[in-house]
Amino acid sequence: MRVGLVTALFAALAGTLSACTPDACLRESDCAAGFTCTAAACVPNPVDAGPEDGSALDAAVDAGPRDAGAMDAGSSDAGGSDAGDTDAGSSDAGP
Amino acid sequence: MIRALPTLAAALLAVVATFATTGRADAQTRSYAASLTGGSGLSIGNGPQTAVLARTPVFLDASLRTMRSDEPSVSYGGSLRVEVDGRVGIGGVIRAELVHPLGPVGFRAGIGVPFFFAPYVLLGVEGSLTVRWPATTPIAATASLLVDAYFAGSDLPRNSALFMANGALGVDFLF
Numbered sequence: 001m002r003v004g005l006v007t008a009l010f011a012a013l014a015g016t017l018s019a020c021t022p023d024a025c026l027r028e029s030d031c032a033a034g035f036t037c038t039a040a041a042c043v044p045n046p047v048d049a050g051p052e053d054g055s056a057l058d059a060a061v062d063a064g065p066r067d068a069g070a071m072d073a074g075s076s077d078a079g080g081s082d083a084g085d086t087d088a089g090s091s092d093a094g095p
Numbered sequence: 096m097i098r099a100l101p102t103l104a105a106a107l108l109a110v111v112a113t114f115a116t117t118g119r120a121d122a123q124t125r126s127y128a129a130s131l132t133g134g135s136g137l138s139i140g141n142g143p144q145t146a147v148l149a150r151t152p153v154f155l156d157a158s159l160r161t162m163r164s165d166e167p168s169v170s171y172g173g174s175l176r177v178e179v180d181g182r183v184g185i186g187g188v189i190r191a192e193l194v195h196p197l198g199p200v201g202f203r204a205g206i207g208v209p210f211f212f213a214p215y216v217l218l219g220v221e222g223s224l225t226v227r228w229p230a231t232t233p234i235a236a237t238a239s240l241l242v243d244a245y246f247a248g249s250d251l252p253r254n255s256a257l258f259m260a261n262g263a264l265g266v267d268f269l270f
Contacts, residue, residue, distance in 0.1 A: 024147045026140030026257055027250045029182045029215050037252045039143040 124164040128172075130237060132156045132265025135180070141255040151259050152180035160192070168194050176209065186211030188221060201230035209243055211250065219245035219257070227267055239263040 024040040025031050031042035136151045160172025170192045178184035190207030203225040211217040225239040243259040251257060 024140075024142065024149050026138050026147060026149050026252075026255075027215075027217075028252060029184065029250050030149075040140065040147040041143075 125161055126164065126167075126269065127159065127161050128170070128267060128269050129160075130156070130158045130265050130267040132158070132237060132239060132263040134239070134241065134261050134263025136241070136259060136261030139258045139260075141252070151261050152178045152182065152184075154178045154180075154261075154263075156188070156263065156265070158188075158190075160190070162194065170194055170203070176211075178211075184211050184215060185213045186217065190221070190223065192223070192225075196230045199229050201227040201235075203227065209245070211248070215248065215250035217245045217248035217250045217257075219243050219247075231269075233269050235267045235269075237263075237265050237267045239265075 025037040025042050026040065028037050031037050034045055035042040036045050037043075133153065133155050134151075135153045138149045138151045139146050140149070141147070155177050156174045158172060158174040160170045162170040172190055172192075174188040174190065176186045176188055178186075186209065188207045188209045190205045192203040192205030195202045195204075203223070205221075205223040205225070207221040207223065209217075209219050209221045220243070222242045223239055225237055227235050227237050229235050239262065241259070241261045241263060243257075243261070245251065245257040245259070
């Protein structure tokens with residue numbers, strides 16, 4: 001009778017396992033490297049945001065005022081925030 | 096949680112010291128038992144709206160416990176626990192049990208502190224119920240029901256806890 005009880009308990013546990021969500025994560029170690037477990041789902045680790053004043057391209061232009069002329073001469077999408085540098089560049093790049 | 100590791104290590108050393116010192120002093124009145132078990136079960140954790148169920152990774156336990164001849168109803172011990180399913184995690188359990196034979200079967204009800212320390216950290220509490228059959232032979236089969244609640248550690252997602260209901264089968268050796 002005791003063997004039957006133990007068998008029934010394990011059968012119930014096995015039956016409950018059928019309700020499991022196969023792709024859910026409950027622990028960080030359930031996810032591969034580079035992923036984190038959030039709300040039972042593995043999501044890529046958050047990537048650091050770029051600088052607050054714009055894209056990396058704008059940051060590169062803004063970071064090198066000495067290079068502004070050469071870069072602006074070839075760039076067709078200089079932002080409004082680069083107007084000052086653009087003007088400086090134009091004066092350097094013009095004939 | 097890293098700061099808790101020295102405390103856990105000290106607790107493990109205390110258990111080992113109990114075996115090393117009182118074992119020699121009371122060699123004629125203390126008995127030991129070792130067991131090897133493997134198990135899995137059901138894990139329940141936090142989902143976006145409701146609880147989420149998943150299968151517990153298969154784990155292996157190598158346990159050692161001791162009992163005094165004049166107090167055979169209480170045993171103390173610990174386990175080395177290794178997860179081997181989808182990852183390799185190393186941890187253990189420090190456990191105290193009440194032993195009660197019932198005919199040919201021995202029952203053990205215990206409480207313990209389960210933990211993992213490599214490569215991730217988990218800390219919780221555990222309740223266990225183990226059946227040993229036959230009760231008094233040197234070698235016997237065991238079946239256990241383990242209920243774990245993990246509440247701290249780097250392996251838990253933020254603002255979550257983990258509950259496990261696991262079963263384990265194995266072999267027990269009295270010596």
